[in-house]
Amino acid sequence: MIRLRSVSVEIEGRSILKDVTLDLTEQRVGIIGLNGSGKSTFVRLLNGLQLPTEGSVTVDELETKKDSRKVRRKVGFVFQNPENQIVYPIVKEDLAFGLKNLKVDKKKTEERVFATLKKYDLAHLSDRFTHQLSGGEKQMIALMGVMIMDPEYIVFDEPTTLLDLRNTRRLMSVIAGLSQSVLMVTHDLDLLSKFDRVLCFQEGQLVADDRPERVIQQYKTLCDV
Amino acid sequence: MISLYYKADSPLHGLPAGIKLTFLVFLGTTLFLYDSLWFVGLTLIGVLILFAVGQIPVRRVVDQLKPALILLVIIFVAQGLINGWEFGLLVVARFAALILAASLVTLTTLTSQMVAAIETVMSPFSRWISVEKISLSLSLAIRFIPVIAVLTHEVREAQRVRGLEKNLFAVATPVVIRTLKMGDQIAEALDARSFDTETSEDVQKG
Numbered sequence A: 001m002i003r004l005r006s007v008s009v010e011i012e013g014r015s016i017l018k019d020v021t022l023d024l025t026e027q028r029v030g031i032i033g034l035n036g037s038g039k040s041t042f043v044r045l046l047n048g049l050q051l052p053t054e055g056s057v058t059v060d061e062l063e064t065k066k067d068s069r070k071v072r073r074k075v076g077f078v079f080q081n082p083e084n085q086i087v088y089p090i091v092k093e094d095l096a097f098g099l100k101n102l103k104v105d106k107k108k109t110e111e112r113v114f115a116t117l118k119k120y121d122l123a124h125l126s127d128r129f130t131h132q133l134s135g136g137e138k139q140m141i142a143l144m145g146v147m148i149m150d151p152e153y154i155v156f157d158e159p160t161t162l163l164d165l166r167n168t169r170r171l172m173s174v175i176a177g178l179s180q181s182v183l184m185v186t187h188d189l190d191l192l193s194k195f196d197r198v199l200c201f202q203e204g205q206l207v208a209d210d211r212p213e214r215v216i217q218q219y220k221t222l223c224d225v
Numbered sequence B: 001m002i003s004l005y006y007k008a009d010s011p012l013h014g015l016p017a018g019i020k021l022t023f024l025v026f027l028g029t030t031l032f033l034y035d036s037l038w039f040v041g042l043t044l045i046g047v048l049i050l051f052a053v054g055q056i057p058v059r060r061v062v063d064q065l066k067p068a069l070i071l072l073v074i075i076f077v078a079q080g081l082i083n084g085w086e087f088g089l090l091v092v093a094r095f096a097a098l099i100l101a102a103s104l105v106t107l108t109t110l111t112s113q114m115v116a117a118i119e120t121v122m123s124p125f126s127r128w129i130s131v132e133k134i135s136l137s138l139s140l141a142i143r144f145i146p147v148i149a150v151l152t153h154e155v156r157e158a159q160r161v162r163g164l165e166k167n168l169f170a171v172a173t174p175v176v177i178r179t180l181k182m183g184d185q186i187a188e189a190l191d192a193r194s195f196d197t198e199t200s201e202d203v204q205k206g
Helices: A039-046 A068-074 A091-101 A106-119 A135-147 A165-176 A212-224 B017-033 B037-053 B058-083 B085-107 B111-125 B131-161 B168-192
Strands: A002-011 A014-024 A028-033 A054-059 A075-078 A153-157 A181-185 A197-202 A205-210
Touching (some): A014 A039, A028 A039, A039 A181, A091 A135, A197 A212, A205 A212, B017 B037, B017 B111, B037 B085
Parallel strands (some): A075 A153
Antiparallel strands (some): A002 A014, A002 A054
16 A cells, blocks of 8 residues: 655745645556646655655555665556666667666576566567667557566556557556556546546645546546636 | 667677677787788688678678778878878778677677676676666667667757757757756666665565
8 A cells, every 4th residue: 555644745945745645545546637736746756756855655664765765666667758768779688677686587587578578469579679669669668667577556657648549548458457556647538437546636736536537527627727 | 870789590699798899809909919911801801701600681781881981981091191002901901890890799799798798897896886887877878879869860850940950059959958858867767667776586486
């Protein structure tokens, strides 16, 4: 369970998030809000990329301020732009990167890389140069780079923004099949219809927290104003 | 353009990266030890034969030399006029052999193998320097050369629309700013992907 208690974030004297308290226990949680509403800062708190100025964030009893490295092992993060998340020139090398950091031996690493690619029908990309992949393929490889670490939670920060409709559907189908808890920031409200819970942020405050249809309705009202 | 791995099932591809890099250092040294056109010429032919052994297509061999062609011509003419045409030929053949040999190593070696070999060489110094960080820097440099090339192309196109394509400042400023911003995002992604993390055995369960 992810737990936030009285969490506030200030960056360079500017208040980005204000007094957020909640528990996240659902399998699928969506996060929406206007640009600059604090939703990206909120998800960055969940794996310790951003530490709270006040309050605490704990993931399965591990506090991000004290155990950020352990928290990052539990909470995978898929960024909006996969280009910046892929660090090796060849697909199989990139997938092996996280395991290499954890000193997993070479043979096991190769087995896991192959098994992960095969599971998602991407084995044909194994030897491809990462800079030659399409946008959709890059986003899938970025996700595989996270999946191979076997996290318990996966945060997606606007993962479909740079994708066309076909790749959006493909990615969402993969996300739907994940056994991990998923927390996803998105502006595409249709993607959240089957989610268990949606949070809506406005000017750094959590203004709605309920079932998708209710929160989306509130969000649309906010946008009208 | 940086030469990149060419996938094939050849004896050269199977050789450990450390041996190939050692060979490259040895070749680079001996090429400059002997001022014999015969020796350098035979070495160049030997390197070309190794391209065939590595199953590298002729087109890729030409691609490796293309970027250096103008420079080689300039060197040949300058050396020819100053030290004689035979010496000019010797210098050009020497550089061509070296460029092709270095390309052959990168064409037949995965980045990860190269980085692992460099890590091994640097491991005795791990008390004083972070070997992992240096090897990661090398990987990132290779990975992001094409990305920055694309970024520069995008900026140049955007400035062309505004009639500023010949203004170096108008092209360089956005490229530098976007590259720095990208650097921040990559650093964050490395954190998110457990770089510099503690070793743990439980991930090995798979």
